[in-house]
Amino acid sequence: MLNVCVNGYGTIGKRVADAVSKHPKMKLLGVTKYTPDQDAKLAVMAGMKLFVPAESAKSFAAKGIEVSGSVEELVNMADIVVDASSDGNGVKNKQNIYLPKRKKAIFQGGEEASVGFSFNARCNFDLAAGKEYIRVVSCNTTSYCRIIKPIGENYRIKNIDALLIRRGADLNDAKGSALNAVDWKAKSHHADDVRSVIDVPISSIAFKVPHTHCHINSMRITFDGAAPKKDELYGLFKNERVAVLNTASTSSQIVEAARDTGLKRFDTFVPALLMNTFMSNGSDIFIAFAVPQESVVVAENIDAITSQSGILQKNDSMRMTDDILGITKIKSQLENMFS
Amino acid sequence: MLNVCVNGYGTIGKRVADAVSKHPKMKLLGVTKYTPDQDAKLAVMAGMKLFVPAESAKSFAAKGIEVSGSVEELVNMADIVVDASSDGNGVKNKQNIYLPKRKKAIFQGGEEASVGFSFNARCNFDLAAGKEYIRVVSCNTTSYCRIIKPIGENYRIKNIDALLIRRGADLNDAKGSALNAVDWKAKSHHADDVRSVIDVPISSIAFKVPHTHCHINSMRITFDGAAPKKDELYGLFKNERVAVLNTASTSSQIVEAARDTGLKRFDTFVPALLMNTFMSNGSDIFIAFAVPQESVVVAENIDAITSQSGILQKNDSMRMTDDILGITKIKSQLENMFS
Incomplete structure (x- = not known):
């Protein structure tokens, strides 16, 4: 069993901790919390061991929250750390904790690409095997990669123009976003981020809008030669971590379907390719997809652990991760409901 | 076994159908759908029998959705109909279907009070026993009733001024609400609605704001004599369908907690009394509470069925309903996380 710990129990950390604790080849040693709030109580209620900064132990005890040790003790015990701290803190943890301890770690997409292998x-x-520091790219980049890769394997991509309509904040985000504004960033980092994984010509622009459920992303892809026809896309994504939906017309329908089918936290773990947005002029295609921003990268975090440690080969790892997260069933249910 | 059907498979209908199908003394004969959409597919996926208007059977068949018969056939078979159609359609169904067939029915709070016993x-x-037509009052009114009743049994209420901050739309509501406006209605219907259940002096004003999760309601209650002290409220609500939270400070924290604890659809079924909003000057108290608008009335729908039919007495019915919905555990988990 591989000893894994999760440093940071927020949006990504709590989901990765759930998945690790179900993985037959991993043992979740514990999670870290820096504030004695309701999430700390949740972790304990869920049967996880909680580790906190040594100097904060008293504040947890004062609230009656059981603590199993310090963050440092947890990291010392782990074979691998999944760092799920907030944006920019991962690299600090790398400098201050993981490098001095020569501890392997997985980082999130909120960190700069230089933190580790994207x-x-x-x-x-396969290229991640043995890499000490791996960065799971962001939810949007992960989704672009899952969609671009199968297309690129079957058609010659000449160029991609990506346009992202990002959610303003996560449901539980205390920071929030502008309510009365759409803001935007031309040449957003997403293009570079995709290129850190796939060698493909791509530009991107990102707009941020005031809602909390799903990024709605899109691409216009031009091809050298024939573009894929609409019907051909179904086959391309049959066995991918992408749900292909015909009839959804609002992001809220997808969230509602996830709730109705009883998914924990309404997490679907897969981007939804929105086939009624498909347009083509023969040499290019336009397609949009909805990204469940909180859960998409959970699968990649698990696979990054198996790749880094070598405990499973690619296909076995991805299949096992899919099983743990229920991805095949979720994909099938969504495709059925929106057929 | 009591034969129950649910007419209308929307926000309330799908939740009531889930609960009826788990009730040991009820048999869910089926649900009705009027449009062959993803919710129709959901019902079939969930193992429910689907009944549609006779003239619409073809449109369901065209989409490959299995139909078990017509709405009329379903109503004919049922001992009781839970009418969960959209606001104002319940009374039409009463006139056109239930009265001619002399069929008992439960209506929702979107109908006028005259449709049945509130x-x-x-x-x-106990007063609902044998009533042919019962109206489960709205989510807000239900929550006000659950909170006012225990207070009124222990303290002499002189007056209540209620102020509601209503969510603009449900998550899956295609109608939506004004995004850039707060609208309001002085002398809102809620006061009358509460009085249709409890004889208490109450006025109400309702503001509608652009978000989707939880109504945030409040009351200033004045008393003849001593007002309850803050500490005394915990005891009052110990065994009520109300969660008493100390530390929550945004509605999103409650929704997030419901997601994290794995609740289907993040339904909590209980209003959350927000103890850090408590204020008092000795002869009055102010208190606010969050209402999970989609799920609060599910318990009352089930209890209305048992009361109307006489299959269970009050305490047994409420206990069984609580068990089916997991209310005791949900209340305890929320109170623990926000202690």
Whole structure:
């Protein structure tokens, strides 16, 4: 069993911790919390061991929250750390904790690409083997990679213009976003981020809008030669971590379907390719997809652990991760409901 | 076994159907759908029998959705109909279907009070026995009733001024609400609605704001004599369908907690009394509470069925309903996380 710990129990950390604790080849040693809030109580209620900064132990005890040790003790015990701290803190943890301790770690997409090897299971699983520091690229980049890769394997991509309509904040985000504004960033980092994984010509622009459920992303892809026809896309994504939906017309329908089918936290783990947005002039295609921003990267975090440690080969790892997260069933249910 | 059907498979209908199908003394004969959409597919996926208007059977067949018969056939078979159609359609169904067939029915709070006996399990379970037509009052009114009743049993209420901050739309509501506006209605219907259940002096004003999760309601209650002290409220609500939270400070924290604890659709079924909003000057108190608008009335729908049919007495019915919905555990988990 591989000893894994999760440093940071927020949006990504709590989901990765759930998945690790179900993985037959991993043992979740514990998770870290820096504030004695309801999430700390959740972790304990869920049966996880909680590790906190040594100097904060008293504040947890004062609230009656059971603590199993310090963050440092947890990291010392782990074979691998999944760092799920907030954007920019991962690299600090690398400098201050993981490097001095020569501890392997997985980082999230909120960190700069220089923090480690940019990872997507479908695109470069094998290249991550043995890398000490791996960065799971962001939810949007992960989704672009899952969708671009199968297309690029079957058609010659000449150029991609990506346009992202990003959600303003996560449901539980205390920071929030502008309510009365759409803001934007031309030449957003997403193009570079995709290129850190796949060698493909791509530009991107990102707009941020005031809602909380799903990024709605899109691409216009031009081809050298024939573009894929609409019907051909179904076959391309049959066995991918992408749900292909015909009839959804709002992001809220997808969220509602996820709730109705009883998914924990309404996590679907897969981007939804929105086939009624498909347009083509023969040499290019336009297609949009909805990204469940909180859960998409969970699969890649698990696969990054298996790749880094070598405990599973690519296909076995991806299949096992899919099983743990229920991805095949979720994909099938969504495709059925929106057929 | 009591034969129950649910007419209308929307926000309330799908939740009531889930609960009826788990009730040991009820048999869910089926649900109705009027449009062959993803919710129709959901019902079939969930193992429910689907009944549609006779003239619409073809449109369901065209989409490959299995139909078990017509709406009329379903109603004919049922001992009781739970009418969960959209606001104002319940009374039409009463006139056109239930009255001619002399069929008992439960209606929702979107109907006028004249449609049937206004019901709240905690307040008037026994008075509903044998009533042919019962109206489960709205989510807000249900929550006000659950909170006012225990207070009124222990302290002499002189007056209540209620102020509601309503969510603009449900998550899956295609109608939506004004995004750039707060609208309001002085002398809102909620006061009358509460009085249709409890004889208490109350006025209400409702503001509608652009978000989707939880109504945030409040009351200033004045008393003849001493007002309850903050500490005394915990005891009052210990065994009520109300969660008492100390530390929550945004509605999103409650929704996030419901997601994290794995609740289907993040339904909590109980209003959350927000103890850090408590204020008092000795003869009055102010208190606010969050209402999970989609799920609060599910318990009352089930209890209305048992009361109307006489298959269970009040305490047994409420306990069984609580068990089916997991209310005791949900209340305890929320109170623990936000202690």
